[in-house]
Amino acid sequence: MKTRGTHLALxxxxxxxxxxxxxxxxxxxxxxxxxxQAPAAIGAxxxxxxxxxxxxLSEADVEAALKTYMPTGKKDEYMIFASGxxxxxxxxxxxxxxxxxxxxxxxxxxxxxGYGYGGExxxxxxxxxxxxxxxxxxxxHHPNLSETKGDYDGEFLFVNDKANGRVAVIDLKDFSTKxxxxxxxxxxxxxxxxxxxxxxYVIETSQYPTPLxxxxxPLSEYKTKYRGLAMFxxxxxxxxxxxxxxxxxxxxxxxxxxxxxxxxxxSDGWAFINSFxxxxxxGGTLQGKPPIESGASQNDMDYLHVxxxxxxxALVAAGRATTMKGVRVLPLTVAAEEGVLTLxxxxxxxxxxxxxxxxxxxxxxxxxxxxxxxxxFSKIKDAIAAKRYEGKDAYGVPILSFKDSIRxxxxxxxxxxxxxxxxxxxxxTSVFIESKVAKWSxxxxxxxxxxxxxxxxxxxxxAEGDTVSPDGKYVVAMNKMSIDRFSPVGPLYPxxxxxxxxxxxxxxxxxxxxxxxxxPHYSQMIKMDKLxxxxxxxxxxxxxxxxxxxxxxxxxKERIDRKGNVVDVYMTAIRSHFTPDQIEVNExxxxxxxxxxxxxxxxxxxxxxxxxxxIDLSLEPGKHENVSFKADVPGVFPMYxxxxxxxxxxxxxxxxxxxxKN
Ligand code: CUK
Ligand code: CUA
Numbered sequence: 001m002k003t004r005g006t007h008l009a010l011x012x013x014x015x016x017x018x019x020x021x022x023x024x025x026x027x028x029x030x031x032x033x034x035x036x037q038a039p040a041a042i043g044a045x046x047x048x049x050x051x052x053x054x055x056x057l058s059e060a061d062v063e064a065a066l067k068t069y070m071p072t073g074k075k076d077e078y079m080i081f082a083s084g085x086x087x088x089x090x091x092x093x094x095x096x097x098x099x100x101x102x103x104x105x106x107x108x109x110x111x112x113x114g115y116g117y118g119g120e121x122x123x124x125x126x127x128x129x130x131x132x133x134x135x136x137x138x139x140x141h142h143p144n145l146s147e148t149k150g151d152y153d154g155e156f157l158f159v160n161d162k163a164n165g166r167v168a169v170i171d172l173k174d175f176s177t178k179x180x181x182x183x184x185x186x187x188x189x190x191x192x193x194x195x196x197x198x199x200x201y202v203i204e205t206s207q208y209p210t211p212l213x214x215x216x217x218p219l220s221e222y223k224t225k226y227r228g229l230a231m232f233x234x235x236x237x238x239x240x241x242x243x244x245x246x247x248x249x250x251x252x253x254x255x256x257x258x259x260x261x262x263x264x265x266x267s268d269g270w271a272f273i274n275s276f277x278x279x280x281x282x283g284g285t286l287q288g289k290p291p292i293e294s295g296a297s298q299n300d301m302d303y304l305h306v307x308x309x310x311x312x313x314a315l316v317a318a319g320r321a322t323t324m325k326g327v328r329v330l331p332l333t334v335a336a337e338e339g340v341l342t343l344x345x346x347x348x349x350x351x352x353x354x355x356x357x358x359x360x361x362x363x364x365x366x367x368x369x370x371x372x373x374x375x376x377f378s379k380i381k382d383a384i385a386a387k388r389y390e391g392k393d394a395y396g397v398p399i400l401s402f403k404d405s406i407r408x409x410x411x412x413x414x415x416x417x418x419x420x421x422x423x424x425x426x427x428x429t430s431v432f433i434e435s436k437v438a439k440w441s442x443x444x445x446x447x448x449x450x451x452x453x454x455x456x457x458x459x460x461x462x463a464e465g466d467t468v469s470p471d472g473k474y475v476v477a478m479n480k481m482s483i484d485r486f487s488p489v490g491p492l493y494p495x496x497x498x499x500x501x502x503x504x505x506x507x508x509x510x511x512x513x514x515x516x517x518x519x520p521h522y523s524q525m526i527k528m529d530k531l532x533x534x535x536x537x538x539x540x541x542x543x544x545x546x547x548x549x550x551x552x553x554x555x556x557k558e559r560i561d562r563k564g565n566v567v568d569v570y571m572t573a574i575r576s577h578f579t580p581d582q583i584e585v586n587e588x589x590x591x592x593x594x595x596x597x598x599x600x601x602x603x604x605x606x607x608x609x610x611x612x613x614x615i616d617l618s619l620e621p622g623k624h625e626n627v628s629f630k631a632d633v634p635g636v637f638p639m640y641x642x643x644x645x646x647x648x649x650x651x652x653x654x655x656x657x658x659x660x661k662n
Pocket of ligand 2: 575605606607641642643644645646649650652
C-alpha cells in the first residue's frame, strides 16, 4: 500500500535529520556521512539542528515527530474508536496524529450534537432505561466494529455499558447512536460488545453474578440462585438495529465472567469467555469476612468458558429455551448436557481473552500469573467431540484437561492482561504491573522484546487488530495512569494513550495523548478508507428513524397550527433565520416544534435553543428534529441558533412569548 512508501520516505528524512550532528549524535561514521550529504539539505538541516537544540529534542523525538505530524489539511490513515469510560461516550481519534476528531454521545447526553436535550435522540436514551429508571451515564468498556468475513467493514460500532448491563449501536454513516438495548436479565456486563465474523450477533456477557431477570435473592443463596449469562443480541444489518426478539441467551454458572471473544475462521461459531472468582466469594467485610478480592484469589485455576453458540442457536430454535423477561434463555443444565458449555482451567484470576487472527488459538493473560496462556482450538474441539472430560463442576458442566488444551505458555512478566496481534505473527501483551508492552512470537512461543510505557497499561490495541488480517504498523498502549507525563490538572489525572510504531525490528514509542474525559478501556483502529460517512442528510431526514420525518417541512410550508392548548410549530432553518421566528403561546400550552434544516451545503450546521427549557438541538444539513415542551412559565424567551453558521449568525434568532393565564 501507499503508506509503506510513506514510511520509507519518512525514514529517509529522519536519516537526513539525524546526520546533521544533533546533540547526542556521536557516531563518527554518521558525521562523516553528514559532511558528504550536507550541501543538499543544509538550510533545512541547520534550522532543524537549532530547533532540536532549542527544544532539547533527541533524534528519536524528531523521528517520532516526523512519523506523527500531520500538516494542515492532510488526513490521518487510521481512525481509533475508543471507549470513553465513565463519560459514557466514544472518542474518534485520528492516527498517527492522535488528534481528537469527535466525541460521540452514546449513553450520556452530549450537548454539541444536541444529543439528549429534548430532540429525537431523547428516545434513544429513554430506550436504555433499566426497570423504568432513566440512566444518563455508563461505564463504557469495549467498542467493537461490525465485521464482514472477519474484517472490519466500517458500518457500525457496538459498545457495552458495564455498570448498567447495556449495549449501544452507533451507525458510522453519521457517527451517531441509534439504539441502546438494556439487558433485562443481568446487573452488569463486561465481555462485550463483541461480534462474530459476520456480525450476526453482538455478544454481551455478564460480569457480577445476580439472580437472572434482575430479581431478588439473598446472598446466602448465591450458589443456587445467582447466575452469569452470555447474551447473543441478533443484529439486523438492514435495519441497523439489534432485534431483541430474535436474540437469545445462555445461562452460566455464578463465576464472575470477564472478557470474551468470538471465534473466527475455523473457530467461527464458538465464543470464549474467561472468568475469575470461581470460588464464588461474596465478601462481607463488615462481618469480618474476607473481601471479595482475597476470597476470589484462593484457587490456582479459574475457568475458561468455551461456548458452542451455533449449537445453542439450534437448540433455542428447537424450543429448548425458557423465556425470561422476553428473552429466550438456554438453561445451564441443557447447555452442560448438550456440550454447548465446556470449561477449561486457566491460571489464577485471568484477564484478557483474545482469539488469534487465524482463529486457531485463544490467548489468556493471568493477572496473578506471569504467563500468557495459549489455548489450541483444535485440541479443545477434538476433546469436546470425543467427550474427553476430566470431570464436571458443581453445576454439571464438563471440564477439559488444561494440559491437553493448550499450545503452551509464554513467560511474559508481572500482570499480563490483554493481547493483540500484528501481520507478522507477533502478539503484543499489556503487562500491567511492570508497565510494559511485551512483544512475543506466536509461532515460537517466545518473548521477543519489552517496551516501557507510562504507566500501568490496561488494554492494548493494534491497527485492524481484531480482524483476520491485522495491519501491524501501530499499537496503542492504553495506560491507566499518567503520573508525570502531563502538566498537573488536580488530583484526577488523565489516562494516557501511547502510540507505538511496530513497523521496525524494535518497537518505538511515538507520542502521548491524554484522555481527559474518562477511563477508556478498549478501542479499535480501522483504516480510514473503510469509513464512508455521509456529509449531510436528505432533506427532512430523522436520523433516529433513518426516514424522512412525517413532520418535516419544506420552504414555504412553515406554519403554526393550534388545536386547543396544543401548538404545533412547523419551522425551517436556513442561513440565517428561522421561519417562523415569533411563536406566541398561552401559559400551560403544549408546544411541539418541528424543525427542518433546509441547508444542503457541507458543514452548514445550525443549532437551536430556547431559553430555560433545557432544549438544545444540532441541525446538521437536511436534519429534522421534533421537540415538545410545556410552556409552563409565562414570559419572553429568546430562541437562537447556537452554531456560528454565517456572518449573520447572531441575527439567527427569534422569540417564544408565553402569555400569562390571567
Ligand atoms: S477491561 Cu479495562 S483494562 Cu473492561 Cu477490557 Cu481490561
Ligand atoms: Cu444558524 Cu448560527
